[in-house]
Amino acid sequence: MSLAELNARLAAKPAAELRVDGLSVTYNTARGPFHAVEDVGFTVPAGTNLGLVGESGCGKSTVVKALMGLLPEGTGLTGRALLDGDDILGLTDDALRDVRWNRIALITQSAMNSLDPVYSIGDQIVEAIRAHEPVGRATAWARAEEMFALVGLPAARLTEFPHMFSGGMRQRAVIAMALALNAGMLLADEPTTALDPIMQSQIMARIRGIHAHMRRSMVLVTHDIAVVAETCETTVVMYAGKVVESGPTGQVLGRPLHPYTMGLQNAFPRLPVRGAPRQPLISIPGVVPNLASPPPGCRFAGRCPFAADLCRTTPPPVAAAGPQQAACHFTDRAEEFRAAAALPETWRKMRAAA
Amino acid sequence: MRAYILRRLAQSVLVVWAVTTIMFFMFRVMPADPTAILLERGLTDEARQALLERWGLTGSLWDQYIAYLGNLLQGDFGASFFYRKPVWEVLFPLIVNTLWIAVPGLLLGAAIGAAIGTAVGWARRGGKLERSGIFLATVIRGVPNFVIGIALLTVFSSTLGWFPGFGMGDPGETTGFARYLTLDFLHHLTLPLVAVIIYFLPENLLLMRSGVVENRTEDYIELVRAKGVPQRRVAWHAARNSMLPLITWLFPALAETIAGIVVIEIVFSWPGVGRELVLAVTRQDYPLAQAAFFLLAVMIVLANLAADLVYGKLDPRVVYK
Ligand SMILES: Nc1ncnc2c1ncn2[C@@H]1O[C@H](COP(=O)(O)OP(=O)(O)OP(=O)(O)O)[C@@H](O)[C@H]1O
Ligand code: SF4
Ligand SMILES: [Mg+2]
Numbered sequence: 001m002s003l004a005e006l007n008a009r010l011a012a013k014p015a016a017e018l019r020v021d022g023l024s025v026t027y028n029t030a031r032g033p034f035h036a037v038e039d040v041g042f043t044v045p046a047g048t049n050l051g052l053v054g055e056s057g058c059g060k061s062t063v064v065k066a067l068m069g070l071l072p073e074g075t076g077l078t079g080r081a082l083l084d085g086d087d088i089l090g091l092t093d094d095a096l097r098d099v100r101w102n103r104i105a106l107i108t109q110s111a112m113n114s115l116d117p118v119y120s121i122g123d124q125i126v127e128a129i130r131a132h133e134p135v136g137r138a139t140a141w142a143r144a145e146e147m148f149a150l151v152g153l154p155a156a157r158l159t160e161f162p163h164m165f166s167g168g169m170r171q172r173a174v175i176a177m178a179l180a181l182n183a184g185m186l187l188a189d190e191p192t193t194a195l196d197p198i199m200q201s202q203i204m205a206r207i208r209g210i211h212a213h214m215r216r217s218m219v220l221v222t223h224d225i226a227v228v229a230e231t232c233e234t235t236v237v238m239y240a241g242k243v244v245e246s247g248p249t250g251q252v253l254g255r256p257l258h259p260y261t262m263g264l265q266n267a268f269p270r271l272p273v274r275g276a277p278r279q280p281l282i283s284i285p286g287v288v289p290n291l292a293s294p295p296p297g298c299r300f301a302g303r304c305p306f307a308a309d310l311c312r313t314t315p316p317p318v319a320a321a322g323p324q325q326a327a328c329h330f331t332d333r334a335e336e337f338r339a340a341a342a343l344p345e346t347w348r349k350m351r352a353a354a
Numbered sequence: 355m356r357a358y359i360l361r362r363l364a365q366s367v368l369v370v371w372a373v374t375t376i377m378f379f380m381f382r383v384m385p386a387d388p389t390a391i392l393l394e395r396g397l398t399d400e401a402r403q404a405l406l407e408r409w410g411l412t413g414s415l416w417d418q419y420i421a422y423l424g425n426l427l428q429g430d431f432g433a434s435f436f437y438r439k440p441v442w443e444v445l446f447p448l449i450v451n452t453l454w455i456a457v458p459g460l461l462l463g464a465a466i467g468a469a470i471g472t473a474v475g476w477a478r479r480g481g482k483l484e485r486s487g488i489f490l491a492t493v494i495r496g497v498p499n500f501v502i503g504i505a506l507l508t509v510f511s512s513t514l515g516w517f518p519g520f521g522m523g524d525p526g527e528t529t530g531f532a533r534y535l536t537l538d539f540l541h542h543l544t545l546p547l548v549a550v551i552i553y554f555l556p557e558n559l560l561l562m563r564s565g566v567v568e569n570r571t572e573d574y575i576e577l578v579r580a581k582g583v584p585q586r587r588v589a590w591h592a593a594r595n596s597m598l599p600l601i602t603w604l605f606p607a608l609a610e611t612i613a614g615i616v617v618i619e620i621v622f623s624w625p626g627v628g629r630e631l632v633l634a635v636t637r638q639d640y641p642l643a644q645a646a647f648f649l650l651a652v653m654i655v656l657a658n659l660a661a662d663l664v665y666g667k668l669d670p671r672v673v674y675k
Binding site: 068069070072073093094096097098099100101102105106108110113114115116117118119120127128131132161163174177 | 583584598668670
């Protein structure tokens, strides 16, 4: 198959749709089961981006690994993940052989260490292509050159080894690899965290550009609400292994229903509004509960400025307002909460109490 | 790169010189009188003196040492007391014999050990394959190799009678290299070769296994898995990276292995350098023993140099300075 034929074939792949439902992951640790993710569900319509946000350790990477079938042996896994209708959750490596990279590709969180140190980067991209397409080495290499161009790397450097690349270049190489088979679904797990801020925005701009150009679907994991606001149609907010709020990005970030989302938003600089006074940064005091023995009621109760007795005993139901959903007992008071959450004192009081 | 090799070669020469010197003086200070065996053969005093002179055993220790080094530099190892022949003539065929069991034995031992080690390292943690693999390798590694040799002899030679248990066989009419191509030779070669393989295999297996176990949880392996390549390919990436520590261990380990090969040569009466070395030491045959040690030192030093260069080939991150 020639490069032109390969390109045409790959370009014909449609964007994929992903429906995750009731996903729970329990790590098997020396100290007993650890419920890293519980009952997580979301949908990524074909050709759209979904932003998965939350503090460090809330289970974002665990969700991504579950979808790629990369959880460690012996990890408890329930739920469904329908990729264009096929459940890909909990399949064996052999069964996933055709799904991985062909239909769902990954940009890893630690791209710095994600490349095999003893193979050239070109060889590693070629390996991915040839694992799925019946092409010779020369054609696969030519495709890899095109991918390098796409991420702004000179094709001549394909022959180099990972240690010869800077962090930003490695990250771009990993992106080039993820794009090589034009999979319908892309999982990007904090693709820029390891980089300096300038490189971060460059890479994000690159991902957005490529995405608009190729029209893929993407799950974008990040801490950065501003990136989600710019990039994603849908936003899912996770806290301590659970989804606390989800819905269209404009609604979730513009009129959050869940106190955690409100707090999270305060932790990031607002897009500057001309003439308006700069908003102070407020972080949410306290720490995430230990998931080895999760609290009985709302998991956020220990840090929530609006927590009532009910919150500490009973898990909140999921309340829906149109496509926007939040797991909080008091979503009907969201308006009032938002006003209070915008005030630094509200959170400072929590810190004093803690 | 060239400067690096030159520097390493210079270091190697230094090491070989040191070993040679130590050997030289060690044999001189050993209590027994080397000429005793010559006397036993009923030599007259004049004849003995003449022999001593011819073999450079007269004069001060220092003069002897200088003479010895001078001869060595010209490729002259002197003459064996025992065989009364130039050392080189005695040693050369023995070296070839040793290489016949050592080289294939080490290569096969390393290759088979690494292959099984990869399989064991890639197997499910705590599963049957992992546990039995580690168990067997540890047990075999713990058994002294003369016991392995004797066990092989007992089973396959004495009891089953499948293989001869002694020596290299009778060359008959075939001479020169052709003798190594006879079925008879291969028949004799089998058991000692298997003994070397068994001796060398467990360490390779265990090292490779721990390398693969360590590498399989690395981030880059996760990405290889995510690419949807066949499982064999994923295991290969882990194995390929595990080879690096194996290589650094392998070549220096050759020195130790030589001790093991000496034992195997003795058990199987295989006429190799190692067996001859032991005989030469007990016979007080200095020139022969010194030459054998000299050759071993050269081989070990070259092996280390080779290890460095092979490592550089396998690991793109290595820069020679
Ligand atoms: N293999 C594992 N075994 C046991 N616990 C694990 C394992 N991997 C992750 N965890 C735990 O599961 C929780 C969720 O981890 P995860 O990596 O999914 O978080 P994250 O949201 O991606 O965080 P970050 O933003 O720091 O990447 C953490 O508390 C983590 O310590
Ligand atoms: S349920 Fe209670 S504690 Fe939890 S977020 Fe809502 S108000 Fe806060
Ligand atoms: Mg993560």
